[in-house]
Amino acid sequence: MNQIQASAETPIVLDATDVVKNYGARKALDHIDISIRAGELVALLGPNGAGKTTLFQLLTGLFVPDGGTIRIGDADIRRNAVPALAGIGVVFQQPTLDLDLTVIGNLRFHANLHGLNGREAGSRIDTELAKLKLTDRARDPARALSGGQRRRIELARALLHRPSLLLMDEPTVGLDPASRRDLLNHVVRLCDERKMAVLWATHLVDEADHADRVVVLHQGKVLKVGSPRQLVEETGAANLHDAFVGLTGPESD
Amino acid sequence: MRIDHAYLALKALTQREGVKFLQQKGRLFSAFVRPALWLFVFAVGFRGVYGVDAGEPYLQRSVNYEYYILPGLTCMVLLFSGMQSSLAMVYDREMGVMRLLLTAPLPRWYLLTAKLLSGTVLSVIQAYGFLLICLPFAWFTGLRVAFNDPLGWLYVFPALILTGMMLGALGLLLSVHIKQLENFAGTMNFVIFPMFFISPALFPLWYLQESGADLVYWIASVNPFTYGVQLVRYASEGQFYGLGAVVVCACTVGFLALAVVGYDPQRGFVKRGPKPA
Missing domain, CATH: 1.10.238 (Recoverin; domain 1)
Structure with a gap:
């Protein structure tokens, strides 16, 4: 079972346990455990097709997992969706503004x-x-x-x-470097100021570098969890980019 | 669920529907022009050919054709508006706005009901708008395109609401199954046109029986739109059509319940999520 552990002694905002999601015979998410504490910025780093968006759809109640439980604060998203959703703010990968x-x-x-x-x-x-x-x-x-x-x-x-938990699914897709940097800096500040938990999905390694913890997701499985520094040290790579490529393969670069 | 929260959500959805409707000039224009064209081209042409032996709820033996089809065309406004709501749901899904709605901290059944109510408000306003447009024509041309009894305007209000809700609920249900905007043409061909034409909107159903078209008559008899049209027609004459009210209410509840199941991620038709990459 894949484990993503939070370390600080602050309240757990997101607690997903043994989450499984299949699309037919394909395992989109394979026994994922995640817990995020208040004030923590966690980067969900994975190449395209790793399962990031699927995980977000489960966390937001848009789809239901085939196994496992997801709790936002004290509320189970499946059994008690309304209070669970009240605690979530979401920036979806796909734009969701009403342009009219x-x-x-x-x-x-x-x-x-x-x-x-x-x-x-x-x-x-x-x-x-x-x-x-x-x-x-x-x-x-x-x-x-x-x-x-x-x-x-x-x-x-x-x-x-x-919200106590902010979910951001590849929010910088299509943005220029300056806009990306501004958005990321703002979210980092929010974590500090509001003690808000943030799960930031990305396939861009430089964004993950700003996180408290990085979760490397590949083919529906968590390959590694830790601070950016820990990941570099544990994989023996020169930097986080090399660590990520080493874990997921060169096609992820 | 807090009452004030439920009210705020309903208000937000209704305002959004209204703003978008007013911004879409083509939709606004076609909502009135479509039935008006039917009335002033089709009906005027046929009125010279025959009057309609319409039977109940009309008291007189023969009714002018344009007068006969007025309730049917008013329901046509509701029908297109209901299907437009379906189209708007599919559009919202493609544009991503639907995600915002479905992740709001309200029960999904309530969100869909609120969506239905907001769409119905718009439908009924359009129906009255069409009736208003008919008025000057009635005065200037002498065509009987206004209700006999001025109170008919008041009597049709609950009938328009019930029929508008039924058609809106059908639109919600269809939006579960219409995956792409491109498929909406199919809805036009297989839902809107058959529902409208195989109903008493344009001619009394006994004409079908008399001509031996028993199958078409039977289809018309099980067409929910038939009961909506008749409910509005009876109301416009100051009469209550009990069977119509029962069928329309039952269909509304049924369609809405199926739509709620369809949008429920645990049980619904959309539960499988995206196709694998």
Whole structure:
């Protein structure tokens, strides 16, 4: 069984145990265990097809695992989905902004779906937009934003209801290097400031370098878990990139 | 589930439907032009050929054709609007917005019901919009394209809501099975057109019986749209069609229940997730 262990003595926010997901005969996820504590940034590093998106779909309740349990805080996502989902903020790999609505329209829609009333929603929207330096774009249609700005709006939206766990599924796909760096830095700050747990899926090794822990996922299995430094030391590689390629094979590069 | 949370979600969904509808000028235009064309081209042409011996709920022996098809065309607005909701669900799924909806911390049955209610509000507004458009034509052309009894406008309100909900629920159910927007043309051919044409929207069903088209008559008899049209037709004449109300309500509950099962990741038709890479 693959093990991903958190080390800090802080509350466990995500606890997934022995998770299995099959698509027909193919094992998309093979007995995965994950626990993430508050304030931890965990990078889920794997090549395309490793099972990252499948894991996210299970964590968000979009699909159900064939085996194992997933708990967000105290709530089992399968048996008690509503409180579990209330604790999650998600930035999906696929863009999910409604391009026909304005920025503020998108944020208000999400806020209402999460039960935030007008005044509270308005205040939080203002706060998040200011932090992401997008206040001046609030009235613009989402369609008019650049790719990087759309991603920042999706992040702002995911944070509106103050989740304890932020799930980000390859959020930097399609972004230029500067936008990637800004997004990552902002999330790192969020971990510190709000003590929020973050699971950041990526296939880009330089992003994983900023994480507290890295989980290397390949063909539905966890190959290695540890801090970036630990992974480098344990594999005897020169750096995290070489460690990742050494673990998953050159085609992952 | 908190009541205020449920209300906020319903409000958000309704506002979004409304904003998107108003932004889509083509959809707004076609919602009114489609039935209006039927009424002022098709009906006007046929009114010179014959009146309709429509039977119940009409009290007079012969009814002008344009007057006969008015409830049917109003239901046509509801039918297209319901299917449009289905299309919007498929579009949302392709655009990723559906994920946002399905990961909201509300029971999935409630999210789908709220989606249905918000779509129904839009459907009923469109139906009244069509009836309003008919009014000036009635005044200027002398065509009987307004209800006999002005109170008919009020009487049809619950009938339009019930029928709109039934067709919206059918749209939700179809959206479970329509995987891509490209498949929507199939919905047009295999759902919308048969439902509309094999119903009393354009002619009384006894015409079918009389002409010996027993199979078509039987299909029309089991077509839920038939009962929606008749419910609205009876209401427009200030009468209540009990069988229609029962069938429409039962179909609404049935379609919605199947849609909820379809969207349930543990039991539904979409539970398998993405195809393997």
